[in-house]
Amino acid sequence: MRHDTASVILVRACLRGNAGGSPTAVVLEDAPLTDDQRREVPAAQGTSHAVFVRLPGDGPIDLRFFTSAGELPACGHGTIAALAALAGGRRRFETTLRTGDRVFEGWCEPNGRSSEAAFDPGPVKHREPDAAERSLVSAALGFEPELRVAGIGRERVLASVPDRATLAALTPDMDRLRDACDRSGLLGVYVYSRPSVEGSLAARMFAPSIGVPEDIANANSTACLAAYLGTAISVDMGDSLGSPATITATGRGGEVRAGGRSLIEAEFPLHAFPFHGKESGKP
Template identity: 65%
Template sequence: MSAATPHVTVVRACLRGGAGGSPTAVVVEDDTPDARLDDAWRRRVPAAWGTSHAVYVRREGDLTALRFFTSAGELPACGHGTVAALALLAARAGGDRPHRATLRTGRRVFAGRAGRAGDRFAAAFDAGRVDLREPTAEERVIVLTALGLDPVEAGPDVRIAGVGRERVLVPVADRAALAALTPHLDELRTACDRFGLLGAYVHSTPTPDGVLAARMFAPSIGVPEDIANANSTACLAAHLAGRGITGIAVDMGDSLGSPATITATTGPGRTVELGGTAEVLTA
């Protein structure tokens, strides 16, 4: 990486009990306004800094614009990347009061906030409205088979959901079944590419108070398994709201040795607020 380009800050987003989380590269492009960044450079940052995702932050008047990249290219949204960006903005703002920002991604403008929680930051933002639909018979059979699951035994609660790009939500019986899952990643990538899906978010059955676990497989965007996927958690929260569960806490990352937790609360019209705790590692 060239010294002329903006400084990269690594933020561990969506910690669990102060540990783990998803390391995310955050670049405040305003730090070096004369730097000429291109998207090829933006794609190189995650691998160079040992992260799955990178988020690029730029002031646009009263708005803070966010762009998200993996090594495979740009994403329309990234929940844990948004948590990471908010945590860094709060760290830079200083003070004990929550830092509030109006954020813009390529598709929408929304509110976010982050405040100190000891030596870390608790962040939350409006994930927006979630769109839900039944999978087609073809989507169901091909994607579930690629996951190593029986399309019949998976039951009726499989959903296609989107906040931006669609992904498939797949229930399994419990955490043990989730941990034992061994998807065929090449087949899953082919299936997701065929149907235009971001990936497959497989989750355990929630407890009565909304606690569960999940794993997110997204080989089509260069992430075989994601440590924390907040936007997919928003999708699940909207789906479970139909059962009267309006708040969930989802554990992820255990299979990757980096435990993470994401919270989500559903409001009117299937709107969801996402939350997570983050630690700014470098500044």
């Protein structure tokens, strides 16, 4: 997809059917922005996350991810949204992406304004939580679930509940959860229901430490769970926020993939954005 000026593309990532999804701002940069300016974009556009894409002359496409609280080392649904924005009218789009020092592959198959995208989130590391992590997270959730710590870039807690009804009724203490995550440097807590035989389940991701009390869709945490379970899963998220989303992931044979369906909603030039920080160099 060619853009002659820097653009902001609003993408609903990880749709369920043709509805819902996580609104994500994809910024195609052709002029440097300050990090303070990047932090302004999600709140101003009504999204939890924004992904900033730098198109090089050759080599991998660089991605950076921001919430209003600051930069993230990785963002799964942001990667899916970026692939949808980059694909344009191609029948199938394959590219090499880079976030920080990690280089990986992404794919996208457009169908008009919607598309199916997937990517390689990288190796997943798992460990048992220590006693302090277990105690603090359980206290914040209000019960003692089965816990596992998993990491793609940054560690997060995977917490199991018996069924979707238990998940829907969950009301964590956000102040205590933020404190628990801050103490251990955790991204957040991904609570999931027991999967069906077919691999269908539901999940909720709580991440107050990064300025996202609850995430509509979290593809990297879903990939962490697929790697832990060693199977393919389809995860429903976002229902508690009124924006149903679905993420697919597989963790078979040590190969992890995550993906989802997206819809491009709108596009406008970056210079139309009312930055409050240092000027970006746009007219």
